[in-house]
Amino acid sequence: MTRYLRQVSNKGSVLKKRKKSFKVRNYDPDQATQEKLLSGISQYVGKAIMYDKEMIMEATNDLDELCKIGDSMYKATMYGKVLAIKRTNKDVKEKLSILQKVNHVNLVNLMGISYDADGDRFLVYENAENGSLENWLFPDSEASSDSLAFLSWSQRIHIALDFANGLHYMHDHTQQSIVHWDVRERNILVDSNFKAKFANFSTARPVTNSSMPKVDVFAFGVLLLELLSGKRAMETKENGEVVMLYKDLREVLKVEEKSVERLQKWIDPKLENCYPLDGALSLAALATTCTQENAQARPSLAEVVLNLSVLAQSSPKTMHKFSTSKFKTDSIVEVVIPVETR
Template identity: 30%
Template sequence: MIILLLLLLVILREPIWVFATPGRLLSSPLPSPISPISSALTALPSGIHAGNEEHRMNSNKKMLIELVGAGTSLVAVILCLLCLWIHYRKLPSKSKRKSCKNSDAEKGVALAPFLSKFNSIRLVGMKGSVPIIEYKQIENSTNNFRESNILGQGGFGRVYKARLEDNFDVAVKKLHCQTQNAEREFENEVDLLSKIQHTNVISLLGCSINGDTKFIVCELMQNGCLETQLHGPSHGSALTWHRRLKIALDTARGLEYLHEHCRPPVIHGDLKSSNILLDADFNAKLSDFGLAVADGSQNKNNMKLSGTLGYVAPEYLLDGKLTDKSDVYAYGIVLLELLLGRRPVEKTSPAQCQSIVTWAMPQLTDRSKLPNIVDPVIKNTMDLKHLYQVAAVAVLCVQPEPSYRPLITDVLHSLIPLVPIELGGTLTISQVKERVHPAHSPLSPTPSH
């Protein structure tokens, strides 16, 4: 820009006659050979010569004015372009910084109360937006990973109850990452949970690393997992009909968030009762995102089939195709577990197993048989109409053809009217009383013989 301005000043200071001959920009005329044309011009009368000189001067002035105007316009255009370039160069930078700050702020919402409240937690770094907690503190808080602190066990390790120095209980998942798959699952879970924040998804509080052993620190869910509640020592005795519907509703809400509100959508990929955790009030939250997929584009040839027997959708087993409808199928299995109190796969003989779908499907669609296969713990405690509705939803979810299965949003809207208001639905107490009369209900228990 400075060079252009200097050139313009030089042009303006040159004598007018410099521009008389195109291509000459020297400050003094150069000698040139006499041509026949110039000789002829000298022979012309002086009046004509003077007229030609005047015409030449006028042409020079006109040319100068045009050049000045063009130069001024060029300078103005260049200045405008320079200003625009500077403006747009700064704008993305500011917006990017702002976006990064907002992103970090959003990711840190769940972590901020945790970090600010417990000043004694010793951090040794950050993994993205996730705090890395000192390994020694993890070791001490689990009593050197004592067996009495074990909450559960997964494919790559165990989950321990840990008490931090502030008397704050958390859950610590210990992963043995000697294999590439285990390492990938650890990275995947930390990455996804650091971005996901929802009432019905487990909250990530931090992680820790000690060689090949990795640790994921999450909020503690006091009532453990749904699998233990249903199939453990209590056999579902703490899970009433409405509490089961509440768990089904919470799970559907968590899945809807993953499928409809995450960008890109997230497919859980390993939904099962052991990955549905329950807090002190039996609010359900999805956990274990090691096999989750952040988008639906999987390469069948490079994809390792994974999941849990009994929950895996048929199209995934046959074609390796994993979609949101695969999660819906697994959700249908969980719904059947809540309804029937049976495991997804049960042994019928030492060498043979039977899936809950194969066993239940003929009876689920028969209204006269359905009440007889319901979990004995909740039998005769619900409105028959509600029972039929939940069974119908489960049947749709476990259809072999993915296109016949509903979206999880449709499942959610089907369950909301069946859950009492105080548990997150829209069912009022008056509706419950009108429909359920234990003493005179057709579902009243029959006398035992």
């Protein structure tokens, strides 16, 4: 009991010091607002981390464009650690209420928050050194000139497994199931070890019916297709025709006798045939299952994780090119068919 009282006393003195530091810098934030923000993250980060606004400004050189790493995102070094800071003037209460309920290696970690009297909020996250999956799949013209700037087959499979694990955790392993509802390549970040992490929980919300998780599953299937093809989910041709990637794959696989040959032409040319053909067919089959029109027919994330785990284990880290001219389309190909968990 004495130890507990000492801890409470220490916490109180820390809060008083923080309050004093605000007053010295003429911030003196509204107490009710502070309590709301603190209560929103205290359970998640273990303790209330309120960064000083001046520290945020110093770490980002007053929000200098050179520190910008995305829309309203800034790279900063604080306490010797490289972090990512998001600036927003929107209400972050809902986002914080979600973040306090999740803690997973494949979800971006919230380190703390800051705000000012003008209504700006600053959310401080761990930094993902290799940027977004979007930058890797669809680099700009300058980056695309670098032949080394692309993901190998093994990296793509393991990245897919990573964000499948993150979604599976949100759907099935939180006290109340949560859906992300904005599953796309720009919200998948890649760290220095090419581990994928989900970011941007602005649209995440608790599950209220059985159809809600299936929306995430569909979007996940589209992401698999982007990883497989190197194409965007939706593209517009020169004649103005809009092509939906998941429908495009169905056309590719429509004629069974020609499906293998057509799939090879459809797969991302950056891979240069350095991938296991049976693995590519399995991934295409899984993506097709995830993007079925009937939402209830789509697999659960548990089933998706199981299938991707099998693919990851069977995918070698290094691949040699195979000759498409020698490959017979009527050869026997082992395909991992999506399975159901019981």
